[in-house]
Each structure stands twice: as structure tokens, then as C-alpha cells.
Amino acid sequence: MYTQALNSSDGDDRGVEDVARASQFQARIDADERIEPNDWMPAAYRKTLTRQISQHAHSEIVGMLPEGNWITRAPSLRRKAALLAKVQDECGHGLYLYAAAETLGTSREELVDAMLSGKAKYSSIFNYPTLTWADIGTIGWLVDGAAIMNQIPLCRCSYGPYARAMIRVCKEESFHQRQGFEIMVTLCRGTAEQKAMAQNALDRWWWPVLMMFGPPDQVSQHSDTSTKWKIKRFSNDELRQKFIDATVPQAEFLGLTIPDPGMKQNENGNWVHSPIDWDEFKQVLAGNGPCNRDRLAARRKAHEEGAWVREAAAAYAEKRKSRQLAQAAE
Amino acid sequence: MATPNVPLWEVFIRSRNGLAHKHVGSLHAADSTLALQAARDIYTRRGEGLSIWVVPSNAITASDPSEKGMMFEPAESKIYRHPTFYDVPDEVGHM
Numbered sequence: 149m150y151t152q153a154l155n156s157s158d159g160d161d162r163g164v165e166d167v168a169r170a171s172q173f174q175a176r177i178d179a180d181e182r183i184e185p186n187d188w189m190p191a192a193y194r195k196t197l198t199r200q201i202s203q204h205a206h207s208e209i210v211g212m213l214p215e216g217n218w219i220t221r222a223p224s225l226r227r228k229a230a231l232l233a234k235v236q237d238e239c240g241h242g243l244y245l246y247a248a249a250e251t252l253g254t255s256r257e258e259l260v261d262a263m264l265s266g267k268a269k270y271s272s273i274f275n276y277p278t279l280t281w282a283d284i285g286t287i288g289w290l291v292d293g294a295a296i297m298n299q300i301p302l303c304r305c306s307y308g309p310y311a312r313a314m315i316r317v318c319k320e321e322s323f324h325q326r327q328g329f330e331i332m333v334t335l336c337r338g339t340a341e342q343k344a345m346a347q348n349a350l351d352r353w354w355w356p357v358l359m360m361f362g363p364p365d366q367v368s369q370h371s372d373t374s375t376k377w378k379i380k381r382f383s384n385d386e387l388r389q390k391f392i393d394a395t396v397p398q399a400e401f402l403g404l405t406i407p408d409p410g411m412k413q414n415e416n417g418n419w420v421h422s423p424i425d426w427d428e429f430k431q432v433l434a435g436n437g438p439c440n441r442d443r444l445a446a447r448r449k450a451h452e453e454g455a456w457v458r459e460a461a462a463a464y465a466e467k468r469k470s471r472q473l474a475q476a477a478e
Numbered sequence: 479m480a481t482p483n484v485p486l487w488e489v490f491i492r493s494r495n496g497l498a499h500k501h502v503g504s505l506h507a508a509d510s511t512l513a514l515q516a517a518r519d520i521y522t523r524r525g526e527g528l529s530i531w532v533v534p535s536n537a538i539t540a541s542d543p544s545e546k547g548m549m550f551e552p553a554e555s556k557i558y559r560h561p562t563f564y565d566v567p568d569e570v571g572h573m
Contacts, residue, residue, distance in 0.1 A: 184543060233523075237523065240520050244503060247503055257484075461484075462484070464509065
């Protein structure tokens with residue numbers, strides 16, 4: 149479960165809306181009240197949340213692909229059962245989130261179509277390939293670890309349905325991170341080859357994972373409104389720092405080297421990373437990552453191949469309904 | 479072509495602890511049988527429930543949030559409906 153760079157808002161349109169209602173709305177937010185679907189809300193709040201929650205949902209669904217890639221090749225039945233359950237959870241998380249997004253007034257079908265047409269974004273991290281089994285361990289450990297950092301504050305988001313969905317998600321997420329770390333521990337205690345595979349996976353995933361938290365605070369232009377609306381509670385850099393500080397000792401435990409030779413600890417004990425290649429991030433978001441086309445093609449294929457199932461289910465429901473009506477009329 | 483709409487259902491689950499069915503979320507399904515199966519897969523992957531209800535969302539009549547002031551005002555002023563309103567002498571002990 150994975151939000152990233154989704155926390156930007158679409159600006160404030162109070163100027164064009166009822167000023168009194170907007171200030172009442174802000175007062176409710178300031179009093180830590182939850183906003184519910186039928187409550188009045190500024191159009192920009194609705195738009196920001198619809199985009200953020202639906203992109204979050206798309207990320208869950210697309211996130212099933214890189215991991216699903218290894219279900220049939222998991223090294224043991226135990227690993228296979230766990231991975232299958234994890235991928236199933238990601239699907240469930242996507243569905244909770246779509247349901248939350250829909251309460252803002254956009255239909256599920258519109259949301260899904262926006263993803264399939266490439267109009268809506270999803271987390272850039274899923275545009276990287278899973279080349280070895282160690283990637284499955286690394287995704288659980290780092291990608292889910294980063295996602296948890298991002299999602300725990302979202303459990304207190306001002307929009308009720310989103311906060312409630314995140315509570316469910318966070319409860320289930322901890323299993324994902326732990327199963328990933330267990331895979332890493334096993335590989336790192338294994339043969340030299342297995343350990344090298346773990347290091348190689350960390351080398352490839354480290355920087356893309358740091359990018360999951362979104363652009364640095366100086367260039368993240370829209371955070372102010374999201375913070376004021378209590379959609380966002382911590383800045384991108386704050387969350388990134390928390391994640392790095394939590395991860396460094398774990399890597400040390402595994403005996404793995406974080407691929408950032410310039411990283412050092414400052415006087416507060418925080419680990420300061422070297423500059424991030426934001427150009428790579430922009431390229432991946434723009435559709436030029438290693439797997440962007442594959443991911444969309446896989447989603448479209450699944451959607452098209454499922455069309456007959458949706459049609460058959462709808463036809464059957466229609467037939468049953470008309471039979472019931474006919475019987476009632478007799 | 480835009481994907482056609484599938485009906486929305488609200489899901490209620492009764493957990494092991496004997497409490498009433500509780501709303502847990504919603505889902506889309508073509509009919510009630512599929513809705514029940516989907517509810518099991520989406521909302522009870524970790525043994526969360528012993529019973530599921532699915533209700534078509536459009537069958538629910540809800541109170542209007544903009545009228546909640548008027549709707550719930552009558553209860554606000556009736557503190558005598560709570561046990562703590564009444565004085566019981568200390569000598570009587572717990573009641």
C-alpha cells in the first residue's frame with residue numbers, strides 16, 4: 149500500500165465559493181472534526197481527495213503486478229502462500245480505497261477508466277521490475293515500510309472514509325513488511341550468492357524507494373493547502389527522514405550496505421542522504437520508467453478479458469430480477 | 479468504451495464477540511450472491527466475522543447531515559436520562 153507524491157492539492161478556490169461556508173468548514177477541520185461524504189466541502193478539497201485516494205487505489209492494484217510475477221516461482225510453499233495472501237491484500241486495499249474515493253462523487257468505473265487510459269497516475273515505484281526473488285523481500289521490507297510511514301498519519305486524515313480505509317489497511321500492512329524482512333534475513337544468512345542477491349536488490353530499490361515520499365519540501369508547491377486541510381500531517385522530507393533513520397539499523401542487522409557512500413549521521417543522530425536524482429523520478433512519472441508500458445498493458449488486458457464476466461453477471465442479475473417480477477405479477 | 483456501472487452494496491459484519499452487525503464498507507456487485515462472496519473476500523480475510531449482511535446502497539434512507547442540529551437537539555437537553563443525574567447517598571454504596 150503505497151502513497152507517494154499524491155499529497156499535492158489542487159489549490160484553494162474559496163474566492164469563488166461561499167466564504168461563510170468555507171470558513172465554517174475550516175473551523176471544523178481545525179477542531180479535528182471528520183468531514184463526511186454528504187457534508188459541504190470546498191470543490192478543491194473534493195478534487196484533491198478524489199485524485200489522491202484514487203491514485204492510492206490504482207497504486208494498490210498496479211502494485212499486485214510486480215509481486216504477482218513471483219507467485220509461481222516462490223522458493224517454498226510457505227513463501228508462496230504468504231506472497232499470495234499479500235497480493236490478495238493489495239487487491240483488498242485497492243477496493244477499500246476505491247470505495248472511499250467514490251463517496252466523493254466519482255463512479256468506480258470513471259476512476260478505473262482514468263487509470264486504464266493513462267490519465268490517472270499511480271505510484272512510480274511499481275514501474276520498476278522484480279528481477280530476482282530478493283526483490284520480493286526488498287519490496288516487503290522497504291516499499292511496504294515506506295508505505296507504512298506514509299499511511300499511519302493518513303489514519304488521522306480529515307476525510308472520514310479515507311481515514312477509516314487507512315486504519316484497515318495499516319492493520320494489515322505490518323504482515324507485509326515483516327514477511328519481506330524475513331525473506332531478507334533468510335537470504336542474508338544463506339550462501340554468499342544469496343547474500344549478493346539481497347545486496348543487489350537493495351542497490352536497485354533504495355533510491356526509487358526514497359523517491360516514494362515525493363519531491364523535497366522546497367519544491368513541493370501544493371503541500372500548504374493539504375496541510376491546512378489536515379489531509380497531510382507531515383512533509384515529504386520529514387517522512388523520508390523517519391524512514392531512513394528506521395531503515396539504517398535494519399540494513400546493518402542484515403549486513404547489507406545502503407548504496408549511498410555519502411550518507412552520514414548528523415549531530416541529532418539523523419542519517420543524511422546524498423542528493424536524489426529527481427530527474428529519474430520525473431521520467432518514471434512521465435511514463436518512461438522501465439515497466440510503465442508493461443504495467444498499463446497488463447491492467448488493460450485483465451480489464452478487457454474480464455469484460456465477458458461483468459456482462460454475464462449483469463445479464464444473469466437482470467434475468468433473475470425479471471423472473472421475480474413475473475412471479476410476483478402472477 | 480466506458481465501463482458500465484455495477485450496483486453498489488453496503489456490507490455489515492457480525493464479529494465473533496457477539497456484538498450486532500456493524501457497517502464495514504461497501505462494494506460493487508451485479509447481484510446479492512456475488513455481493514456476499516465479494517464481501518467475504520474483501521472484508522473477512524482474517525476471520526473478522528461470523529455473519530455478513532449485504533444491502534443495496536440505494537435501499538438505505540439516511541438522515542440529512544445538514545439537519546443534524548434539529549434532528550438530535552431533543553436529546554441534548556435531557557440530562558435526566560443519564561444515571562449520573564441522580565444523587566444516591568454515599569452510605570448506600572454502589573448502585
